[in-house]
Amino acid sequence: MPRMIVARSALASLALALSVAIGCACAAQGGVPRTPTPVEAAAIDRVVDDVVRHYQLPGIAVGVVVGGDVVYRGTRGELAAGRGQPVDADTLFKVASLTKAMTTAVLARLVDAGTLDWHDPVIGHLPHFRMHDPWVTRHMQVRDLLIHNSGLGAGAGDLMLWPEPNAFTRDDIVAGLAHLKPLHGLRERYAYDNLLYVVAGEVAAAAAGKPYAQLVREHVFQPLDMGRCQVGSWSRDAVGNIAQPHMRQDGRNVAIRTDGAQVPDVPSMAAGGVRCSLDDMLKWVRAWLQEPGIGQPWLSQAQRTALWTLHTPMPISQRMRDWDGTRMYGYGYGWRVSDVEGHWKVAHTGTLMGMYASLVLLPDQDLGFVFLINGEAEQARTVLEQALLKHFIRPPGEAPGVAHYAALLDQDRQSKSGAAARVPDTSSRRPAKVDALEARVGLWRDPWFGDVELCADGTDVRFRARRSPHLDGRVMQVGQRWLVDWDEASVDAEPWLAFDEDASGRPRMRLSHVDPSADFSYDYADLDFTRVGDCGPRDAR
Known part of the structure; x- marks a missing residue:
């Protein structure tokens, strides 16, 4: 199984430079300067190997960026279990809801260009747009499509998106919103939403006069050189090297919903339909960690700030309080913003049947990591994200490993075992x-x-x-x-x-x-x- 790792000497030099930079930043903010844990390829390898082994993952790709440099790439497993084709840094994965930040980046670039404004009424760009409540229809702004406080229940209307494939179109989704009854008032509370990101993609298309897929290519993939990323309809065989989703059946990984010869332009594209490789996603991480320099930046500082501003507060779970000491948590434009043991964290996860992803940025440390998995991996994602995160923010030797967090999840599941009693026994069916x-x-x-x-x-x-x-x-x-x-x-x-x-x-x-x-x-x-x-x-x- 291929692994691509930079030399230890380069890591040491990078860690030294980073420690000086962070020490200055902490002092300027009134905090206590400290040298972060050096990025050690062997230590990360052990974490990844432990997760793959513990959760029997079919395939995974992991990458780390520090100080603008890719300091670790690691891949394991196969595109499809049992077929002998290895995952590598060019393998395409479904990034699922990591797509949302790409959609908001497209909108932010259009805001920078003066093509639209975050506060524009949605009906100003899509006159046929309707919510169930006429008042909400009139008052919903472009920004409201992005921050999960529309009043709809969590996942409302998602059966028009998944399971794929289906025969729904983006026009069907826009029309269907009028029939979805809200549970709360506009901007009243958080509830995760996918359909309104589809609408956001259509708003971008209407404002710019180009299809959403073309806008993502022009505003994200091309300027950031994310050459393997795919959006819209494309040929499986022409692109090649594509990870397939898996589920666990009878104790083994089985590929499901595998790609046909022509991958379709699915209606969920703007909410979760992009595919990218590990190397693509590392370029995406670097684009967010680097500050705008001299000349024309890819995205203005004003729009970077807008995307990473906490717009909708989110509930803080007991696990977040216990594991991370989290006191602040909310949704920006396509990103989740929180604090972890006093560190600013900007992140998102991606979830589709048989595909899991996570992207984590620690902007004040100029550090980020991303991983892509082609299997059932909800617990594996939680454990790997925690193990990597604590590796970078705690002193050497003090970061809990995979076994620690896996055991905590097992304990949590056992403590909630009483909930299983609420699941009716249907064995007499x-x-x-x-x-x-x-x-x-x-x-x-x-x-x-x-x-x-x-x-x-x-x-x-x-x-x-x-x-x-x-x-x-x-x-x-x-x-x-x-x-x-x-x-x-x-x-x-x-x-x-x-x-x-x-x-x-x-x-x-x-x-x-x-x-x-x-x-x-x-x-x-x-x-x-x-x-x-x-x-x-x-x-x-």
Whole structure:
């Protein structure tokens, strides 16, 4: 498995220069100067190896930047498990929500150019834009699309984005927002959102007169020489060296939702659809750590400040308080801003099925790191980020390792084991019969998600979403309740089905999570189906 590491002598020189710079900066700020832990390739190797081994990751790429220089590159594993093609620094990964900072960078460049303003009304650029509340429609500004305080619930409407592939378009997403009912008032509180980043991409496109994909290439990839990054539609074989997502099945890593010959322009592009290599992302890290110099900077200092300003406060978890001593936490424009043991941290994570990423910057130390994983790695990401972060901010020998944080996560999970009792036991499930569902079979319609068939399949009943082919499964009966058992193993959140009538007496179908802790992007609670017709002939479906 390839590893690319700089010489120890270069690291030592770099660490010395960095310690002097940080000591001066700390003194100027009234703090206590100290020499940070030197960046040691062997120590980072041990951390990465421990994470890969503990969590049995299929592939990973890790890089560190200090003082403007790439001081560590490390890769492990394969593009697809068992196929023998190694991950390297040019391997493309889905960076998922790390894309959001690229979208806000495009907008910031347009602000620098005078093409738009953060406070512009969204309808000034997209006249067809509508939220559920007309007042919110009129008052929502470009900046409001970026900071997760729109009033929508967490992940509202995400079923128009995922699971991929699906037949939704960006126009469908913009139109669907009018039907998503808010849970809170505009700018009232934080709730993570993806759809409004899609709208932000469309705002940028409308303001600049170019498609979002072209804008990202022109404003991010080209000026920063991120030559392997891909956005929009592209050829798998022409690009090559592409990591595939994995999930754990029967104790092994299995590639899922692998790329076809033509990678499509997915509607989630501006929220989480970019792919980049480790070397690309290290250039991205360097662009954010270096201050604007003489001549025309890539991004003005005013816009750098705007993007890294805390605009929406976020809840601070007990884990953040215990592990990091965090006192401040919030969302900027595409970035999360916090403090960790007295150090300013600017960061974000990326999560898609079978792909996990993290990017962490410590701007006052001129240090950043990024890693990309092509497997189920929620805990691995948490542990690796913590182990690396503490390696850089604590004195030598005082940073807890992978085993420490893995054990803490295990303890946390065990302490919450009582929550498992809230997950209903569905082991008695059996296929639902057409006769049992009686008049409930038919064609059902939700105003933003579209049509779903609840129709006979032999003696069984199937749920089929017409615009989301992975949401196809057999209806099961559990006691007096109904749930959908999805055919696609990577769709890992089952819904209950419940039937009643709306205010006008029309039959209504609602969905809810079987597992209350399921990912919020399965936003079943936002669906409200009414029955609009009977099941047609099977051939017509």
